[in-house]
Amino acid sequence: MTKKNFILPLLIMSQFACTSLWFAGNAIVDDLALKTGLGNGIVGYVLSSVQLGFIFGTLVFALLMIADRFSPSKVFAICALLAALCNFSLLANNITKWHILGARFGTGFFLAGIYPVGMKIAADYYKNGLGKALGYLVGALVLGTAFPFLISGLNLGSNYQTILKTTSFLALLGGAIVVVLVPNGPFRKPSAKLQIKAGLRLFKNTNFYKSAIGYFGHMWELYAFWAFTPLALKTINTIQNTNYSVPIFTFIVIALGAVSCAIGGTLSKKYGSYKIAIVSLFISGIFCVISPLLFTIPTVFFCIGWCIWGMAVTADSPQFSSLVAQSAPAELKGTALTVVNSIGFAISILSIQLLSYLSTNISIPLIFLFLGIGPAIGLYTLLSKKYN
Numbered sequence: 001m002t003k004k005n006f007i008l009p010l011l012i013m014s015q016f017a018c019t020s021l022w023f024a025g026n027a028i029v030d031d032l033a034l035k036t037g038l039g040n041g042i043v044g045y046v047l048s049s050v051q052l053g054f055i056f057g058t059l060v061f062a063l064l065m066i067a068d069r070f071s072p073s074k075v076f077a078i079c080a081l082l083a084a085l086c087n088f089s090l091l092a093n094n095i096t097k098w099h100i101l102g103a104r105f106g107t108g109f110f111l112a113g114i115y116p117v118g119m120k121i122a123a124d125y126y127k128n129g130l131g132k133a134l135g136y137l138v139g140a141l142v143l144g145t146a147f148p149f150l151i152s153g154l155n156l157g158s159n160y161q162t163i164l165k166t167t168s169f170l171a172l173l174g175g176a177i178v179v180v181l182v183p184n185g186p187f188r189k190p191s192a193k194l195q196i197k198a199g200l201r202l203f204k205n206t207n208f209y210k211s212a213i214g215y216f217g218h219m220w221e222l223y224a225f226w227a228f229t230p231l232a233l234k235t236i237n238t239i240q241n242t243n244y245s246v247p248i249f250t251f252i253v254i255a256l257g258a259v260s261c262a263i264g265g266t267l268s269k270k271y272g273s274y275k276i277a278i279v280s281l282f283i284s285g286i287f288c289v290i291s292p293l294l295f296t297i298p299t300v301f302f303c304i305g306w307c308i309w310g311m312a313v314t315a316d317s318p319q320f321s322s323l324v325a326q327s328a329p330a331e332l333k334g335t336a337l338t339v340v341n342s343i344g345f346a347i348s349i350l351s352i353q354l355l356s357y358l359s360t361n362i363s364i365p366l367i368f369l370f371l372g373i374g375p376a377i378g379l380y381t382l383l384s385k386k387y388n
Helices: 004-035 038-062 070-092 097-111 117-123 130-151 160-181 198-202 207-238 245-269 273-294 299-315 317-327 330-358 364-384
Strands: none
Touching: 004 038, 004 070, 004 117, 004 160, 038 070, 038 097, 038 117, 038 330, 070 097, 070 117, 070 160, 117 130, 117 299, 117 330, 130 245, 130 273, 130 317, 198 207, 198 330, 207 245, 207 273, 207 299, 207 317, 207 364, 245 273, 245 299, 245 317, 245 364, 273 299, 273 317, 273 330, 273 364, 299 317, 317 330, 330 364
């Protein structure tokens, strides 16, 4: 039996290893598309297919209550194996456009059994101090999100076959660690039967509803902020005639979010997840409002401000997940986390598409104002009635 003190480090290592299929995979799609003769035109579809696979997967997992009806450790391991096989299949000598899209979609689909299920496992172990546990767990995943930009900035992604082999192996290793060393947690309460509408009924719970809306507001801002950070630096480089490295800067901004997740998780032990989430969402919302002003100052101060924003925009993520898990019945925690993830990632696609449209129709420094819609709605919902 693994001691509880080792559970969180093992989960962190396993989550990072398995989600490397997602993060590092995004770093090689350009190279993969070009080397297979499909050209740059397919790159956007390859990236989107992973996101769509994850959204579809979380929807299926939530409807079927997979993480609540079955052992989450076994679900995690099986999904790690299947995701690794999807990833490894891209090493085939002759691959078509549909093979690439299908493999990346499949990878995203099975990641639905890794990311939210990993948080479910943590919730089964850490009834008290869940905010801190998820702070470190999500922090590791945020660092993984930054990883492709580091690969790009240091020119380490030249051999896509090596990256595919490495990430597939890491996913298998991560799944094995969980199934062997991380058994079902002491606070796990399995659901006895399938309840198709269980996910929807959760929204009748006021605390769950408020936590979920706060998370959705956070997701409206987060991924669009990350996605358009490279464009923001390119713009300020042009305005100020500077030459800061776009991928390295993007890596730093996202990686600092991992630090803030850990800090927020630690502070949540003293102040509670609700207060940490509120403060983080408020700070990031302020940056949305003042974002045009950041483009009028010297690049070095722009970078400092953007880094602070990068910390604030991420710190509330694990705290919202903690609030969601705590507000759901024990037998539905996995379903609660999965359904909120599914809707949240769908919302992130909408905000990314909005900023993509705006970036070709209005001045770049103005597009980040629209990210403030998410924090505004989230804060209004969280503060409109007392959170019990």
